[in-house]
Amino acid sequence: MPIKLIVKNQDRCMNCATCVFVCSRELRGVLSVKHSAIRISRSGVGFKVTVCSGCEEPDCASACPYEALKPRSGGGVELLNPEKCEKCENRPCLNACSLKALQWDDERKRPIICIECGVCAKFCPHEVLYYGEDV
Amino acid sequence: MNGDILFINLTDGLSWVENRRELVDKCIGGSGLAINLLNELCPDGVDPFAPENPIILASGSFIGLYPACSKTIAMFKSPLTGNLGESHAGGKLGAAIRLAGYEAVVIIGASSKLVWIDIRDNGGVKVNGASSLKKMGGLNTIMALSESSSCGLQSIVAIGPAGENFVYYANVLVDGYNFFGRTGLGAVMGAKNLKAVRITGGGEISVKNLDAYKRVFEKIYEEVVKSGKMRKYHDLGTPQNVLTLNQIKALPTMNFKLGYFDYAEQISGEYFADNLLTRKNTCPLCPIGCKHVVILRSFFADEHEVESIEVGYDYEPIYALGSNLGVGNPMDVLKLRAVCDRYGLDAMMTGTMLAWATEAYEKGLIGLDETMVEPKWGNAEKYIEMIKHIMTMPNEFYLSMAQGKPYKNLGEEFLVAIGGNGLAGYHTGLAFIIGTAIGARHSHLSNAGYSLDQKLLGSTINPVNAVEALLKEETWRCVLECCGVCLFARDVYDKHMVLEALNTIGFNYDGESLEKIGRVAYGLKYKFKFKEGFKFQNLKIPKRIFETATANGIISPEDVKKALTVAEAKIKEIVKEATAQ
Numbered sequence: 001m002p003i004k005l006i007v008k009n010q011d012r013c014m015n016c017a018t019c020v021f022v023c024s025r026e027l028r029g030v031l032s033v034k035h036s037a038i039r040i041s042r043s044g045v046g047f048k049v050t051v052c053s054g055c056e057e058p059d060c061a062s063a064c065p066y067e068a069l070k071p072r073s074g075g076g077v078e079l080l081n082p083e084k085c086e087k088c089e090n091r092p093c094l095n096a097c098s099l100k101a102l103q104w105d106d107e108r109k110r111p112i113i114c115i116e117c118g119v120c121a122k123f124c125p126h127e128v129l130y131y132g133e134d135v
Numbered sequence: 136m137n138g139d140i141l142f143i144n145l146t147d148g149l150s151w152v153e154n155r156r157e158l159v160d161k162c163i164g165g166s167g168l169a170i171n172l173l174n175e176l177c178p179d180g181v182d183p184f185a186p187e188n189p190i191i192l193a194s195g196s197f198i199g200l201y202p203a204c205s206k207t208i209a210m211f212k213s214p215l216t217g218n219l220g221e222s223h224a225g226g227k228l229g230a231a232i233r234l235a236g237y238e239a240v241v242i243i244g245a246s247s248k249l250v251w252i253d254i255r256d257n258g259g260v261k262v263n264g265a266s267s268l269k270k271m272g273g274l275n276t277i278m279a280l281s282e283s284s285s286c287g288l289q290s291i292v293a294i295g296p297a298g299e300n301f302v303y304y305a306n307v308l309v310d311g312y313n314f315f316g317r318t319g320l321g322a323v324m325g326a327k328n329l330k331a332v333r334i335t336g337g338g339e340i341s342v343k344n345l346d347a348y349k350r351v352f353e354k355i356y357e358e359v360v361k362s363g364k365m366r367k368y369h370d371l372g373t374p375q376n377v378l379t380l381n382q383i384k385a386l387p388t389m390n391f392k393l394g395y396f397d398y399a400e401q402i403s404g405e406y407f408a409d410n411l412l413t414r415k416n417t418c419p420l421c422p423i424g425c426k427h428v429v430i431l432r433s434f435f436a437d438e439h440e441v442e443s444i445e446v447g448y449d450y451e452p453i454y455a456l457g458s459n460l461g462v463g464n465p466m467d468v469l470k471l472r473a474v475c476d477r478y479g480l481d482a483m484m485t486g487t488m489l490a491w492a493t494e495a496y497e498k499g500l501i502g503l504d505e506t507m508v509e510p511k512w513g514n515a516e517k518y519i520e521m522i523k524h525i526m527t528m529p530n531e532f533y534l535s536m537a538q539g540k541p542y543k544n545l546g547e548e549f550l551v552a553i554g555g556n557g558l559a560g561y562h563t564g565l566a567f568i569i570g571t572a573i574g575a576r577h578s579h580l581s582n583a584g585y586s587l588d589q590k591l592l593g594s595t596i597n598p599v600n601a602v603e604a605l606l607k608e609e610t611w612r613c614v615l616e617c618c619g620v621c622l623f624a625r626d627v628y629d630k631h632m633v634l635e636a637l638n639t640i641g642f643n644y645d646g647e648s649l650e651k652i653g654r655v656a657y658g659l660k661y662k663f664k665f666k667e668g669f670k671f672q673n674l675k676i677p678k679r680i681f682e683t684a685t686a687n688g689i690i691s692p693e694d695v696k697k698a699l700t701v702a703e704a705k706i707k708e709i710v711k712e713a714t715a716q
Contacts, residue, residue: 014417014424017288018202018356021420024339025349031199032234032339034286041283045430045445046414103286125360125422 001133002074004054005116008130013047015040019120019129026119037114049128052076052101052114063096076116085110136196141237145327146186146244150260159238165195166616167656168239169210174663183214184326186245193239195619198229199340201636202356203624205229205418213318215303215539216555218667219660221576222320225418226313229619231290234336251331256338265330270296272477273308280333287337295479297526298325302537304484312416312426312447316481342640351639360422364626368425373450374404385563385686388458389512390490391551391679394562398463402453431469446473454560455486461512474519478526487557488536489518495546505532548678553577563588564687566601569698572674575660582609588687598698614653658713661706671703
């Protein structure tokens with residue numbers, strides 16, 4: 001079984017947003033929401049955390065007209081040719097993800113890709129996020 | 136720490152940024168920054184409701200960086216105490232301010248019509264009309280202004296109708312679960328015709344030495360989550376106090392006439408958590424989840440017609456609207472809290488006034504002509520009606536209630552407030568009373584006298600030693616307030632940890648210079664108080680405090696007098712040191 005990030009206990013989220021900030025720290029070396037691959041929103045009586053599902057056959061990669069996004073072995077995607085994203089106007093990768101888990105980096109004009117590092121799960125106090133075998 | 140302060144003048148709608156990096160380096164941020172700005176900007180003797188009274192919202196240097204740090208400091212001149220207005224709120228505000236690129240936001244002037252302010256990073260400030268939000272509760276206002284798809288951290292603060300009506304202890308709701316609860320910031324916003332402020336932090340916070348910062352972050356995170364130092368706040372939350380205090384006869388009951396409540400079990404943290412708790416909320420980067428929330432459902436007609444709302448519960452509102460009003464039904468306590476929240480009233484001061492009114496009515500000092508409904512210990516329905524009257528002020532009596540004053544000075548000996556601020560729920564002993572009296576914001580959180588009383592339970596408390604200990608505690612707490620540390624995490628952030636965390640993000644302090652920062656912040660708070668007419672000799676301790684036995688027995692008025700004399704001299708020394716900076 002490959003190791004991956006999964007949302008294990010969605011309803012336990014308190015919106016401490018530690019995952020959001022440590023993610024931006026890993027990806028870009030700063031603390032921010034806009035550089036993070038994770039979003040939290042209100043949902044019913046609680047909160048909903050949205051992360052990349054690490055799909056085996058990712059719709060976002062299939063939708064990429066420039067072959068910039070490629071499926072990664074073990075699930076999810078990697079961004080191989082980010083310079084190709086700069087001229088992409090419609091962002092089909094973002095629209096292709098039904099979960100809306102892909103975010104857009106306005107400054108660098110490319111999608112923000114989850115690198116499956118698992119740091120977010122390490123700092124999740126309620127095991128909403130879990131990094132391990134997908135059972 | 137870029138040092139940028141955002142100024143907004145509501146009179147002409149203009150906004151600008153001033154860089155005060157030097158000041159931030161000197162005082163860290165938070166309450167140190169806020170009190171410096173307040174002393175600079177607030178004209179001597181200003182009417183708290185005048186446009187010139189500034190509202191300062193200061194973030195702290197740890198906010199958005201370290202776990203359990205999210206306390207934003209509000210400062211202004213208070214209509215309730217007549218001098219320093221100071222209140223601290225959790226929630227997303229401080230992080231949003233920093234992610235928008237600022238250390239603090241200062242609001243001056245007043246609008247001619249009701250408005251709300253929209254602040255975004257890169258300098259975008261827009262003042263919008265708020266006519267459609269008039270008389271709306273804080274939570275509905277926040278829901279109306281909230282943007283779900285924002286790609287930044289968004290925080291919204293809003294007042295309810297009590298703020299629009301200038302109730303002297305109107306509060307400000309922050310993000311739905313947190314409050315600037317005390318000393319009347321809501322009324323000052325109301326006087327500026329300011330319904331709400333929305334801040335969207337779309338920027339970033341960077342740290343020079345990322346690896347060192349990550350190590351310190353993890354160390355603090357582990358302490359917060361695993362050490363047990365914050366278990367109380369995580370588990371039952373502050374309502375854990377109900378049974379603890381009741382057991383030592385320190386739970387104020389029916390306007391401090393008693394120190395224990397027969398129905399304490401029913402309104403205890405244990406009862407709420409076991410039977411009613413539905414969720415916990417928390418602040419950015421805080422894994423604790425101290426905000427305990429229940430879904431309060433009520434049937435409003437036959438055939439099980441039902442309405443439900445979320446209500447938070449904490450110790451202080453449980454004491455203020457529960458035991459101190461003789462209300463022993465937990466659902467009634469929640470209903471009272473919900474009404475205060477909807478109107479935007481500080482639940483603590485509201486409880487203080489209702490308790491006073493009930494006793495004044497009981498003693499025949501006031502009658503139905505004044506109160507319009509019959510106040511009665513334990514009768515929540517009557518209190519709900521009275522709370523509405525406090526918000527609308529239909530007669531002279533309720534005008535005085537809304538100002539936090541005893542009507543025609545009747546029964547002032549049992550209006551349980553010090554320095555204008557209603558007492559918190561700890562009838563623990565001498566240290567609590569001295570602590571509230573000398574606390575710069577007359578709050579139990581200023582210096583935790585209640586905690587000292589409990590540590591010294593059963594022993595004789597020397598008033599002079601108590602002053603010494605309380606001043607030491609309060610000046611240290613000022614350091615934590617400058618950083619933005621939540622006081623619930625005070626055991627995690629000891630001096631060693633604060634120094635390590637500070638120095639990792641680019642400040643350069645040692646133990647001595649750090650302590651000095653706290654003393655200076657405290658001294659500057661008192662500088663403001665003295666400037667605005669605060670005098671120790673005018674500080675009245677209500678007689679009731681000396682009549683009811685505390686957990687440590689009867690408090691002697693001579694001890695309090697002695698303590699205040701000693702404290703005054705010491706505080707004046709601290710002011711001198713702070714002013715010399």
